[in-house]
Amino acid sequence: MALIDLAAPLAALFTVILVVWGVYALxxxxxxxLRRRIGQYGGGQATVQTAARSAPLLKDRSFxxxxxxxxxxxGRGYAERAALDLARAAVPLRVGEYLLIRWLAAAGLFLLVxxxxxxWPLALAFGVLGFFLPRFYVSRRERARIRKIDDQLVDTLTxxxxxxxxxxxxxxxxxxxxxxxxxxxxxxxxxxxxxVGVGAPIDQALADLARRVRSYDVYLMITAMTVQRTxxxxxxxxxxxxxxxxxxxxxxxxxxxxxxxxxxxxxxxLMALPTALLIIIAMFNRQYLDPLFSEAAGRAILVAALVxxxxxxxxxxxxxxxxx
Numbered sequence: 001m002a003l004i005d006l007a008a009p010l011a012a013l014f015t016v017i018l019v020v021w022g023v024y025a026l027x028x029x030x031x032x033x034l035r036r037r038i039g040q041y042g043g044g045q046a047t048v049q050t051a052a053r054s055a056p057l058l059k060d061r062s063f064x065x066x067x068x069x070x071x072x073x074x075g076r077g078y079a080e081r082a083a084l085d086l087a088r089a090a091v092p093l094r095v096g097e098y099l100l101i102r103w104l105a106a107a108g109l110f111l112l113v114x115x116x117x118x119x120w121p122l123a124l125a126f127g128v129l130g131f132f133l134p135r136f137y138v139s140r141r142e143r144a145r146i147r148k149i150d151d152q153l154v155d156t157l158t159x160x161x162x163x164x165x166x167x168x169x170x171x172x173x174x175x176x177x178x179x180x181x182x183x184x185x186x187x188x189x190x191x192x193x194x195x196v197g198v199g200a201p202i203d204q205a206l207a208d209l210a211r212r213v214r215s216y217d218v219y220l221m222i223t224a225m226t227v228q229r230t231x232x233x234x235x236x237x238x239x240x241x242x243x244x245x246x247x248x249x250x251x252x253x254x255x256x257x258x259x260x261x262x263x264x265x266x267x268x269x270l271m272a273l274p275t276a277l278l279i280i281i282a283m284f285n286r287q288y289l290d291p292l293f294s295e296a297a298g299r300a301i302l303v304a305a306l307v308x309x310x311x312x313x314x315x316x317x318x319x320x321x322x323x324x
Contacts, residue, residue, distance in 0.1 A: 089142040106131035152185040157243035260320040267316035
């Protein structure tokens with residue numbers, strides 16, 4: 001296919017993206033300027049908000065810098081879930097910006113694949129895939145962030161235990177972690193300290209930490225802290241025992257991941273291979289695939305193949321997913 005055939009749809013796509021993003025940036029810029037002018041007269045309240053925002057995940061609850069869109073998203077369950085997902089992955093976007101990117105990715109991938117003159121159901125499927133690609137990115141970033149936090153937990157617990165032994169309070173020990181350890185664990189503990197600093201109970205701040213970081217090790221740590229604050233006891237010794245348990249659990253988990261690496265890679269390859277083959281055939285010999293899309297039997301075969309691919313992928317993933 002000549003490049004001239006792709007010029008018109010690509011130009012239309014980029015024009016739409018630039019127009020939509022320009023309008024959004026215009027309204028967002030006006031909103032930011034207004035907030036800066038108001039903030040000049042905020043006084044003590046501005047000081048408290050500045051201290052609270054020292055932790056990156058302690059964000060404004062607004063879903064968009066555009067007032068109408070913010071009111072539209074407020075109170076919506078999917079907007080709340082999206083905001084929580086962005087916070088868990090530490091993605092510096094508001095929900096409105098995140099949804100805009102998802103819709104632009106869907107439209108862009110649909111127009112790009114459609115420009116290759118493949119059957120429109122396949123182009124539509126790629127449009128749906130484009131809509132979920134940002135969601136996959138956020139999920140992947142969240143998992144990577146959780147792995148980093150899990151790797152830092154042993155050092156965190158050891159530092160807190162030593163700090164408590166030296167006579168520091170529980171809040172001072174968390175503040176020490178937020179200063180001395182690298183991100184992302186430092187950011188999470190900084191947010192806990194900031195929330196307590198503006199009046200939140202420590203137990204509630206720890207519960208929010210467990211909600212942001214979906215990790216069993218973090219849940220174990222916070223549960224031990226909460227129980228110790230309720231019934232009393234030697235928290236320093238408890239943290240040392242938890243650090244030892246987490247260290248042994250992580251060692252066993254890494255061993256299991258090495259043993260199941262081949263099965264997980266096989267699941268990815270077997271899932272991607274039929275789709276990649278279908279795209280290649282559609283680009284070089286589209287007529288060969290026409291019966292699959294034009295006849296009822298062909299469409300039934302496509303649906304059955306897709307269902308079996310998905311089922312097989314999840315079965316292989318479930319086999320390789322060994323809980324430790």
